[in-house]
Amino acid sequence: MKPLRMIIVAVGGQGNLLASKVLGEAALIEGVEVRMSEIHGMAQRGGVVESAIIFGDASSSIISDGEADILLGFEPAETLRAIGRCSANTRVITNTATLPPFTVAIGKGNYPEVNEIKQILKEKTAGLVAIDAMALARKAGSPMSVNIVLLGALIQTGALGFSKENVKEAIKRRIKPALVEMNLKAFDLGFEAAAAGTV
Amino acid sequence: MHKLLKDSPGEKIMLLGNEAIARGAVEAGVAFATTYPGTPSSEVSLNLFQMSRESDLYFEYSTNEKVALEVAAAAANSGLRTFCMMKHVGLNVAADPLMTLAYIGVTAGMVILTADDPAMFSSQNEQDNRYYAKFGHFPMFEPSCVAEAKDMIKAAFELSETLKQPVILRTTTRINHSNAFVTFGDIKARQTKGRFERDPMRCVTVPAVARELHVKLLARMDKAAGISESSEFxxxxxxxxxxxxxxxxxxxxxxxxxxxxxxxxxxxxxxxxxxxxxxxxxxxxxxxxxxxxxxxxxxxxxxxxxxxxxxxxxxxxxxxxxxxxxxxxxxxxxxxxxxxxxxxxxxGIDYTPAPKIDTSDVPEIANRPPNLCSGCSHRATFYAIKKAAQGMDVIHPSDIGCYTLGFMPPLSIGDFVVCMGGSVSTSCGFSKATDQKVVSVVGDSTFFHSGITGLVNAVFNRHNFTLVILENGITAMTGHQPHPGVDMDLMGMPGYGRVDIENLVKSLGVEHVSVIKPFKVKNSIETLKEAMAFDGVSVVIAKEPCILWAKSIKLKKPRAFEVTDKCKDHKDCINEIACPSFYIEAGRVKIDADTCVGCALCAQICPENAIRPLKK
The missing domain is CATH 3.40.50.920 (Rossmann fold)
Known part of the structure; x- marks a missing residue:
C-alpha cells in the first residue's frame, strides 16, 4: 500500500492513544503495515497529545509538517492549530465540541469561533467532516467514547480505505469487553453522522 | 498472564517500543532488573515490575540511578543476567559506578539502557549519551525501529557475556514511544539465583589492580571492535x-x-x-x-x-x-x-518541497500548556508558601517532577531547576551567597533520589533556608511508581519496608521540622511562616496523596464544589490558584463538576465564602 500518513490531535485524557491502538489493530486485520508514534509524559498534564500513524509502505514513524494525508482532531481549536501538518490535499475530520484551554475558560486567551474554524479548515484542505462527537458520545452512553465516535466518522469518509467490519473487529479486540457494546454504538453514530454531512 | 510473558513464539503483536524492549529482555532470560523511572524509559521498567509480580524475575525500583546500577552490578557479578534502565540524565547520576564497572566487567550478561530524549519532550536537556559508551569503553547498540530494539537487547546480552563487559543499549524517544508489530521469539530460561566467586584482582579496584584492569578493558574493546566489523547490525x-x-x-x-x-x-x-x-x-x-x-x-x-x-x-x-x-x-x-x-x-538533487498551506490568516489560538491537575495538593502548598512569604524577597529553588509546573503564574514557585535533588543543594548556595530568603520545594521521590545528601550538607554547614518536601506518596510524573516512602500495602503489595520522611529528616539533625496538610490552608500558612522565621535549616513536610493516584486506588472519592449566588466576582479563585476546573460563563465564575474533585482550596480562599459543596 502507498504510504498514508495520519495525525491525531487531542487534549490529554480524550483517549487518542486508544484510538491509535484500535487503528493499529485494524491495520493488522487489513494486512497493512503500520507504525505509530506518540508523545507521553509532561504533555499529558492537560496539554496537547499528538499521535502520528503511518500506514503502508514507508519506514519512518513520524510525519513532517505539511505531509499528513489525514488530520483527525478531537477538539476544534487543536485541529486548527495542527493545520500546519496539512497540505491542500489533506482530508480533515474534526470534533466540533470545544474544550477551551484554561486561559480561554477564564476569559483571557483567544479561542476562534467554531464556525470560523470550520470555514478555514474547509477552505485550505481537501475536505472537512465536522461532527459534534461529544453529543454523539453521550448518546452512545459515555463522553469517554468521543474517540470511537470520531473513528466511525473517519472510516465513513473512506480516506483510510479500511472496512467498517474490520475496524469494529479491532474495537472488539482492543477495548474492555464490558465497554465494547457502547463503543460499537459510538462508532455507528459517528459513521452515520459523517454520512449525513456535518452535524 | 502478563502479555509480555506469553510463551507463544511466532505471535505477532503490536507493542510500544518500551514493551518490545521489556519483552526482548524476557526472551533473553533476564533474571534481575533495576531502575529509577524516567521518561522516555518508564514503560520498560513498569512492564518488568508487573511481570516480576507473577514470575520469578527480580525487579526493583531503586532509590536513584546510581543505586540501581550498583545493585545491578552485583547481580551481574553473581552470574545473573541483569538489566538496568534509566533515562539519559539518569546515567549522569550513575556515571560514578559506570566508569569503574567498565574496568571490573561482569560474569553474566548485563545491559544498561539509556533512553535519550532529543527535542526534550520531557527532559531538562538533550545530551547525547553515545559519548558515555566511548568515554567509559562500553559496546553500544542503537536500534532504528521497535522490532529491532527487541532483537538488539537479546544480542546485547549475548555480547555482554562473550566480552564479560556490560553493553549499553541507547534509544531515543521515537523508539521508546513508537508502536509497531513485533513477532515474539522463544523465551530463554531464567537463572534466578547466582553465586559470587571472590576475585579481588578483578573486583577490588585499588590503584594497583585498576591499572591492570584498564589494560584488560582496552583488550576487551579491541575484541569488541572485531565483532563490530562483522555484526549484522x-x-x-x-x-x-x-x-x-x-x-x-x-x-x-x-x-x-x-x-x-x-x-x-x-x-x-x-x-x-x-x-x-x-x-x-x-x-x-x-x-x-x-x-x-x-x-x-x-x-x-x-x-x-x-x-x-x-x-x-x-x-x-x-x-x-x-x-x-x-x-x-x-x-x-x-x-x-x-x-x-x-x-x-x-x-545536488533538484527538489522542490510541496507547497505549504498559507497559515498567515489563521487566527491566534491560546496555548494549552500542561498544568497541575484539578485537586493537586501542590497547588495548595504553593499557594500557602506564597502567602507565607508575602512581602519578602524570596528565591524558590525547585526540582524535577510535576511540581516543576508550579513555576508558571499565578503560583510562580520555581526560580531555579537544574537536576534531581538540586533544589536542596542550590538552596545551600543561594542562602550563603545572598541575603534573600530561600524557600525551596522538592518531591518525596526526588528527595529520596538525591535530596537527602543536600540536606545533610545544609545541617553540617549551618545553612539557612526552608525546604518544603511535597510528600504525595508516589512518583507521580512518570506514572505512579513506588519510592521508599510509599505505603506499599496501599498498592496491594505487602512485604516492603517504608522510610518515614519526618523521622528521617529529624534524624539528620534538622532542628525545625513541621508537617502540614496542604488543604488546611490557614494552618499551612501559619506553619510555613513559623518555619521561615526559624534561623537555620527548617523542613516542612506537605502530606497529601497525589490526587490522580488517590482516585485510581479509590482512596479519594471526588465530590464537586460549586460557586453559589454569594459570589461577588472578586475572582481570587481564578487569579490566585488557577485550578483548571474553573471557567467563566456569561461573566460568572463556574466550576466544572466533571473535573472538580472537591479539594476545597478555592472554598477556603473565597472572601465571600461563596464556594460550597455541590448539592446533589
Whole structure:
C-alpha cells in the first residue's frame, strides 16, 4: 500500500492513544503495515497529545509538517492549530465540541469561533467532516467514547480505505469487553453522522 | 498472564517500543532488573515490575540511578543476567559506578539502557549519551525501529557475556514511544539465583589492580571492535557512489527520502547499529567507493567525527559532512522532510518541497500548556508558601517532577531547576551567597533520589533556608511508581519496608521540622511562616496523596464544589490558584463538576465564602 500518513490531535485524557491502538489493530486485520508514534509524559498534564500513524509502505514513524494525508482532531481549536501538518490535499475530520484551554475558560486567551474554524479548515484542505462527537458520545452512553465516535466518522469518509467490519473487529479486540457494546454504538453514530454531512 | 510473558513464539503483536524492549529482555532470560523511572524509559521498567509480580524475575525500583546500577552490578557479578534502565540524565547520576564497572566487567550478561530524549519532550536537556559508551569503553547498540530494539537487547546480552563487559543499549524517544508489530521469539530460561566467586584482582579496584584492569578493558574493546566489523547490525543497503551514514530513526528517514527523491540507484546507506566501537574497516571500505558522504545523526557529531578520522587514516579526501550550517543541526529531533531536503541539498538533487498551506490568516489560538491537575495538593502548598512569604524577597529553588509546573503564574514557585535533588543543594548556595530568603520545594521521590545528601550538607554547614518536601506518596510524573516512602500495602503489595520522611529528616539533625496538610490552608500558612522565621535549616513536610493516584486506588472519592449566588466576582479563585476546573460563563465564575474533585482550596480562599459543596 502507498504510504498514508495520519495525525491525531487531542487534549490529554480524550483517549487518542486508544484510538491509535484500535487503528493499529485494524491495520493488522487489513494486512497493512503500520507504525505509530506518540508523545507521553509532561504533555499529558492537560496539554496537547499528538499521535502520528503511518500506514503502508514507508519506514519512518513520524510525519513532517505539511505531509499528513489525514488530520483527525478531537477538539476544534487543536485541529486548527495542527493545520500546519496539512497540505491542500489533506482530508480533515474534526470534533466540533470545544474544550477551551484554561486561559480561554477564564476569559483571557483567544479561542476562534467554531464556525470560523470550520470555514478555514474547509477552505485550505481537501475536505472537512465536522461532527459534534461529544453529543454523539453521550448518546452512545459515555463522553469517554468521543474517540470511537470520531473513528466511525473517519472510516465513513473512506480516506483510510479500511472496512467498517474490520475496524469494529479491532474495537472488539482492543477495548474492555464490558465497554465494547457502547463503543460499537459510538462508532455507528459517528459513521452515520459523517454520512449525513456535518452535524 | 502478563502479555509480555506469553510463551507463544511466532505471535505477532503490536507493542510500544518500551514493551518490545521489556519483552526482548524476557526472551533473553533476564533474571534481575533495576531502575529509577524516567521518561522516555518508564514503560520498560513498569512492564518488568508487573511481570516480576507473577514470575520469578527480580525487579526493583531503586532509590536513584546510581543505586540501581550498583545493585545491578552485583547481580551481574553473581552470574545473573541483569538489566538496568534509566533515562539519559539518569546515567549522569550513575556515571560514578559506570566508569569503574567498565574496568571490573561482569560474569553474566548485563545491559544498561539509556533512553535519550532529543527535542526534550520531557527532559531538562538533550545530551547525547553515545559519548558515555566511548568515554567509559562500553559496546553500544542503537536500534532504528521497535522490532529491532527487541532483537538488539537479546544480542546485547549475548555480547555482554562473550566480552564479560556490560553493553549499553541507547534509544531515543521515537523508539521508546513508537508502536509497531513485533513477532515474539522463544523465551530463554531464567537463572534466578547466582553465586559470587571472590576475585579481588578483578573486583577490588585499588590503584594497583585498576591499572591492570584498564589494560584488560582496552583488550576487551579491541575484541569488541572485531565483532563490530562483522555484526549484522552494521549493514549497508543500496548501491551507488553517494554515501549516507545514518543511525537510529534517521536511518528510516534516509531510506524514505532516497525513495521519495528517486535516487535509489545512486545512494548506498551504511547503518551502524553496533555503534561503539564503530566498524572501522567496514566504514573505510564503504568510504572508498563513495564520491561524497553525508552523515545523518540526531544530537552531536558522534559518527561524523569518527567517519572523518577513518577517512583520514584511509587517505581519502572526499567531502564528508553532517553538522554544518547548511545541513544538520545538533538541536532537537529530525523528521522525514528535513532529511529529504538535506539529502537533496547535499547531493545536488533538484527538489522542490510541496507547497505549504498559507497559515498567515489563521487566527491566534491560546496555548494549552500542561498544568497541575484539578485537586493537586501542590497547588495548595504553593499557594500557602506564597502567602507565607508575602512581602519578602524570596528565591524558590525547585526540582524535577510535576511540581516543576508550579513555576508558571499565578503560583510562580520555581526560580531555579537544574537536576534531581538540586533544589536542596542550590538552596545551600543561594542562602550563603545572598541575603534573600530561600524557600525551596522538592518531591518525596526526588528527595529520596538525591535530596537527602543536600540536606545533610545544609545541617553540617549551618545553612539557612526552608525546604518544603511535597510528600504525595508516589512518583507521580512518570506514572505512579513506588519510592521508599510509599505505603506499599496501599498498592496491594505487602512485604516492603517504608522510610518515614519526618523521622528521617529529624534524624539528620534538622532542628525545625513541621508537617502540614496542604488543604488546611490557614494552618499551612501559619506553619510555613513559623518555619521561615526559624534561623537555620527548617523542613516542612506537605502530606497529601497525589490526587490522580488517590482516585485510581479509590482512596479519594471526588465530590464537586460549586460557586453559589454569594459570589461577588472578586475572582481570587481564578487569579490566585488557577485550578483548571474553573471557567467563566456569561461573566460568572463556574466550576466544572466533571473535573472538580472537591479539594476545597478555592472554598477556603473565597472572601465571600461563596464556594460550597455541590448539592446533589
Amino acid at each position: 552494521n549493514f549497508i543497503t543500496g548501491q551507488g557512489v553517494w554515501g549516507v551514514v545514518a543511525n537510529g530513526v534517521s536511518y528510516h528517514y534516509a531510506l524514505d527520502a532516497v525513495k521519495d527523491l528517486g535516487i535509489e540507484s545512486k545512494v548506498k546507506i551504511l547503518r551502524p547499529g553496533f555503534s561503539n566501537p564503530l566498524p572501522k574497516n567496514k566504514i573505510k571500505d564503504f568510504l572508498a567507493g563513495c564520491e561524497k558522504v553525508l552523515v545523518i545523526e540526531e544530537g552531536e557529531p558522534f559518527m561524523e567525527e569518527a567517519v572523518k578520522a577513518f577517512a583520514q587514516e584511509a587517505g581519502l579526501a572526499i567531502p564528508i559532512l553532517g553538522k554544518t550550517d547548511m545541513l544538520f543541526t545538533p538541536l532537537g529531533e529530525f523528521h522525514p522532510a528535513m532529511v529529504r531536503e538535506k539529502i537533496a541539498t547535499f547531493f
